[in-house]
Amino acid sequence: MGYTKKQKSFALKIALFATGLSGIVAEYILSTLASYFIGNAILQFTLIVSIMLFAMGLGSRLSRLFTGNVVLSFVITELILSVFISFSAIICYLTYGYTDFSWLIIYMFSILIGLLIGLEIPLATRINDDYEELRLNISNILEKDYFGSLIGGLFFAFVGLPYLGLTYTPFILGFLNLSVSFWLFVVLKDTFSTKIKKILILAYIVVTSCIALGIYFANPIIQYGEQAKYKDKIVFSQQTKYQKIVITKWKEWHSLYINGNQQLSSFDEFMYHEPMAHVTMNLAKKKNNILILGGGDGCLAREILKYDNIETITLVDLDPVMLDLGKNNKTFKSLNNNALNNSKIKTIAADAFTFLENKTIDYDVIFVDLPDPNNVDLNKLYTKEFYLLCSQRLTKNGIMITQSGSPYYATKAFYCIEKTMQAANFKTIPLHNQILTLGEWGWIIGSKQKISSQQIQNIDVSKIDSLKWLNNKSINLLTSFGKPLSDTTNIKINTIFNPKLYTYYKEGNWNLY
Numbered sequence: 023m024g025y026t027k028k029q030k031s032f033a034l035k036i037a038l039f040a041t042g043l044s045g046i047v048a049e050y051i052l053s054t055l056a057s058y059f060i061g062n063a064i065l066q067f068t069l070i071v072s073i074m075l076f077a078m079g080l081g082s083r084l085s086r087l088f089t090g091n092v093v094l095s096f097v098i099t100e101l102i103l104s105v106f107i108s109f110s111a112i113i114c115y116l117t118y119g120y121t122d123f124s125w126l127i128i129y130m131f132s133i134l135i136g137l138l139i140g141l142e143i144p145l146a147t148r149i150n151d152d153y154e155e156l157r158l159n160i161s162n163i164l165e166k167d168y169f170g171s172l173i174g175g176l177f178f179a180f181v182g183l184p185y186l187g188l189t190y191t192p193f194i195l196g197f198l199n200l201s202v203s204f205w206l207f208v209v210l211k212d213t214f215s216t217k218i219k220k221i222l223i224l225a226y227i228v229v230t231s232c233i234a235l236g237i238y239f240a241n242p243i244i245q246y247g248e249q250a251k252y253k254d255k256i257v258f259s260q261q262t263k264y265q266k267i268v269i270t271k272w273k274e275w276h277s278l279y280i281n282g283n284q285q286l287s288s289f290d291e292f293m294y295h296e297p298m299a300h301v302t303m304n305l306a307k308k309k310n311n312i313l314i315l316g317g318g319d320g321c322l323a324r325e326i327l328k329y330d331n332i333e334t335i336t337l338v339d340l341d342p343v344m345l346d347l348g349k350n351n352k353t354f355k356s357l358n359n360n361a362l363n364n365s366k367i368k369t370i371a372a373d374a375f376t377f378l379e380n381k382t383i384d385y386d387v388i389f390v391d392l393p394d395p396n397n398v399d400l401n402k403l404y405t406k407e408f409y410l411l412c413s414q415r416l417t418k419n420g421i422m423i424t425q426s427g428s429p430y431y432a433t434k435a436f437y438c439i440e441k442t443m444q445a446a447n448f449k450t451i452p453l454h455n456q457i458l459t460l461g462e463w464g465w466i467i468g469s470k471q472k473i474s475s476q477q478i479q480n481i482d483v484s485k486i487d488s489l490k491w492l493n494n495k496s497i498n499l500l501t502s503f504g505k506p507l508s509d510t511t512n513i514k515i516n517t518i519f520n521p522k523l524y525t526y527y528k529e530g531n532w533n534l535y
Contacts, residue, residue: 025209031153033209035166037100038146040202042170043177044195045139048107049074050178051192052128052135055114057397058266058281059124062528064398073129074136081140088145093213096145097222100203101229103138106131108196108233111188112240115247143167149210184263189244193237200229251282258351262343269353276353277459278319280393287459288357291321294457296492297500298389298423298465299325301453304481305473307419308386312336315374315403317391318344320358326389327361328486335367336385342371374403378411386417390424394527395435401524404439406517409446409468421469422448429454429464432530433508436464438516438523443468445515451475453500475501507531 025033049071056066088095110131118124143163150159174195182191204226211219249256254270254277261267268279275289286294299322303309310333312326318339326335339345348354349362349369362369370377374392390412395404402408404424412422424443429436429452440450448468457463467473479498483489516523 024212027153030209031150031162033206034146034150034153035162037096037202037206038143038163039166039170039173040199041100041103041139041142042167043174044103044107044170044199045135046171046174047178047182047191047195048110048135049132050175050183051111051188052114052132054183054188055111055118056125056128059114059118059128061281062397062524070128070132073132074139077133077136078140078143081137081142082144083140084137085141085144088141091213092145092148093210094218096142096149097203097207097210098225099138099142099145100199100206101225103135103142104196104200104203105229105232106135106138106196107199108193108236110135111192112236112243112247115244118247118251120247120250183261187261189240189261190237193233193240197230197233197237200226200233252279257353258347260343262341264341267341267343267347269347269351276357283393283396284460285393286319286321288353290458291357292490292492293455294460294463295321295325296489297453297455297497298322298391298425300483300486300489300492301478301481301497301500302387302389302421302423302467303329304483305467305469305477306387306421308417310334311383311385311417312387312389313385313415314338314389314391315377316393317389318348318369319354320348320362322389322391323364323367324358324361327359327364327366328488332366335364336370336383337362337367338370338372338374338377340371340373345369345371375408375411378408378415381415383415384417384420385415386420388412388416388420388422390422392425394427394432395523396527397524398521401516401521402518404442404516404523405521406442406445406515409443409448412468413446413448413470416470419471421467421473423453423465423467426452426464426466427527428460428462428530429503430462430507430531432527433506434510434513434526435523435530436466437506437510438513438526440466441513442515442517442523449473451478451501452503453478454503455500 053067053070056070057063060066114124114127117127147159147163150163186194207222252270254272256268257271258269266281270277275287277287278285309329309331312332312335314322314337316339317337323335323337348358392403393400395401416422426436426439440452443450443466449472451467451473452464454462454464478501481497482494483492484494514522
């Protein structure tokens with residue numbers, strides 16, 4: 023069966039569309055992996071996209087060296103690209119588990135995939151020159167590649183990441199690219215000799231088999247590579263739309279990790295949640311309407327529910343998967359005493375900043391129990407603008423508290439949070455406690471009225487049920503600080519347009535942790 027020039031040109035354009043689609047998704051996959059493994063999402067997305075675009079330029083330059091059978095060069099490039107896209111994530115996971123150079127592998131894949139995409143576009147243009155005049159040729163080739171990028175971005179955002187995850191998305195896109203490439207091979211087969219046809223058919227069979235095996239073994243391989251990075255056994259692992267959630271187990275204790283950073287351990291989480299909850303609740307003049315931002319594990323809510331005069335607790339967490347774990351996971355239901363299913367608690371999956379902007383309800387107490395500000399995304403939840411929103415949503419005598427990282431591991435970051443809250447007109451007082459599995463950790467209390475250390479030391483928690491660590495004597499230790507371990511005299515406040523906090527956080531002494 024012979025194909026017309028129009029059919030051949032159409033097959034070529036579809037191949038470019040598939041390349042644009044799979045190429046952009048490969049960028050997003052590698053950027054997401056870099057954010058997970060290395061941290062700082064905005065920096066990693068910037069680097070990966072920039073490196074890949076640069077590599078595409080190099081690929082375009084290299085295409086001038088291909089002077090033989092251009093169709094053969096294009097098909098071989100498609101085959102190699104399908105393999106690289108399919109196995110990029112799984113190889114990155116394996117290297118992440120066993121070396122400290124996973125970042126190098128990620129950037130290497132960015133360069134290789136970029137080179138191949140950059141190589142394909144000029145080759146496709148030269149092939150299509152036989153089927154269309156120059157005016158249409160350039161326009162149509164670039165159009166299909168760019169349109170594919172749009173569809174790829176939408177696919178990754180709304181299907182790939184939330185439903186297929188980083189485990190299977192690369193294989194699906196690699197197989198799509200391979201399938202379209204094979205169709206192009208069939209349409210343009212008259213440009214190949216019999217020997218070349220046989221070799222290419224064998225290559226397609228081998229690559230298809232490899233991708234199929236990769237899909238079959240992907241999950242156990244990724245689990246194997248990821249397990250090597252955690253000292254305890256992984257019992258739950260899920261890449262959600264927003265973050266990577268991992269739960270590990272050692273003996274009877276469980277630990278929660280988000281994007282590789284430990285959030286809590288059932289061994290000692292009460293040493294974090296009891297001081298945060300009960301000091302704040304006892305300073306509050308009213309306790310009727312409570313807001314928790316973060317805290318999807320439910321442990322903070324567990325402590326707050328020990329006060330009978332509470333009417334409502336609104337808990338806002340970005341990730342619905344984390345809320346589901348807090349509500350329905352056997353381990354967390356046991357840990358939080360089934361707190362998130364209490365009738366007084368309303369859970370909402372939303373961004374904390376956006377939630378405060380859109381709400382007009384005032385709260386007596388606001389708890390900010392969010393991950394550390396180790397990237398620009400989280401940084402906004404520790405800014406002057408955010409604390410001004412908190413102030414607007416507090417009642418006249420309302421009080422808030424935010425987790426503030428470590429006053430010792432990240433001293434400048436800790437005091438930056440306090441200074442930023444003061445810039446939002448809060449009267450502040452810092453607290454800290456030694457959490458065995460996390461080290462020295464701290465909070466900043468903010469109030470519209472001045473709070474003294476003596477008020478905190480006078481708090482009586484002797485009548486609160488089921489406290490595992492906190493007592494009247496230990497409260498006296500929470501407000502006692504030595505001298506800061508870093509010079510804090512010139513610390514800047516943290517704002518959305520001048521984000522300083524995450525830089526201070528990154529400069530902390532985390533190697534001591």
